[in-house]
Amino acid sequence: MTRLAIIYYSSTGSVHDLAQAYAAGAEAAGAEVRLRRVAELVPREIVDSNETWRVHLEATAHIPTASVEDLIWADGFALGTPTRFGQPAAQLKQFIDSTSSAWSAGHLAGKPASGFTSAHERHGGHEATLLALYHTFCHWGSLILPTGYENYEVAHAAGGNPYGVSSIGSDGAPGSAVLEQARHQGHRHAVLARAVQESRAEAA
Secondary structure, three states: OOEEEEEEOOOOOHHHHHHHHHHHHHHHOOOEEEEEEOOOOOOHHHHHOOHHHHHHHHHOOOOOEOOHHHHHHOOEEEEEEEEEOOEEOHHHHHHHOOOHHHHHOOOOOOOEEEEEEEEOOOOOOHHHHHHHHHHHHHHHOOEEOOOOOOOHHHHHHOOOOOOOEEEEHHHOOOOHHHHHHHHHHHHHHHHHHHHHHHHHHHHO
16 A cells, blocks of 8 residues: 655644645545654743644644654655745754655655645745755655646646645635645645556566
8 A cells, every 4th residue: 555644734723734635635545644743842831822823732732743754654745834934844844854864765765745835925935935845855856746737727726836735824724725735636646656656566
């Protein structure tokens, strides 16, 4: 069975919603999915000062914390993060910075990889954040899987971002069109990962 790791950071829930939809799409394509959240770095007193942040952190406490082993285990992976000044959040970045040994051993190369994000503003850095994630994938030697316009109607309804799934925080929780795009991308991701897996097995 094809294995997909979906690793994300979410402070108030939007990226979490995208991650769940992505996982649902991958599972519908027959993949085994590990949904993992990265560790929170912000001191508890700061989290507690923001009720939405506190409630979301408590509501998702049951989701296992990501480890580098999840990337090694997977045949493909997707990383999700809020946009922070056009960059991935520090919490996800710290996780990425812990992958050096897996990268140097070649465990991350040749695996399909994609990203998803949410920013408060419509032009708040969605594309810049996704491209920053893809810089990492280039170093890992991963196979970058953008959303593109493979399914134009779905992509257009979700905002038309060809780089990856993205939502607009000021619009509230991700709407049905964006969640459909996340499910669609998760399905595509699982199908591609399976094709790569089967091709490798034939070549071995």
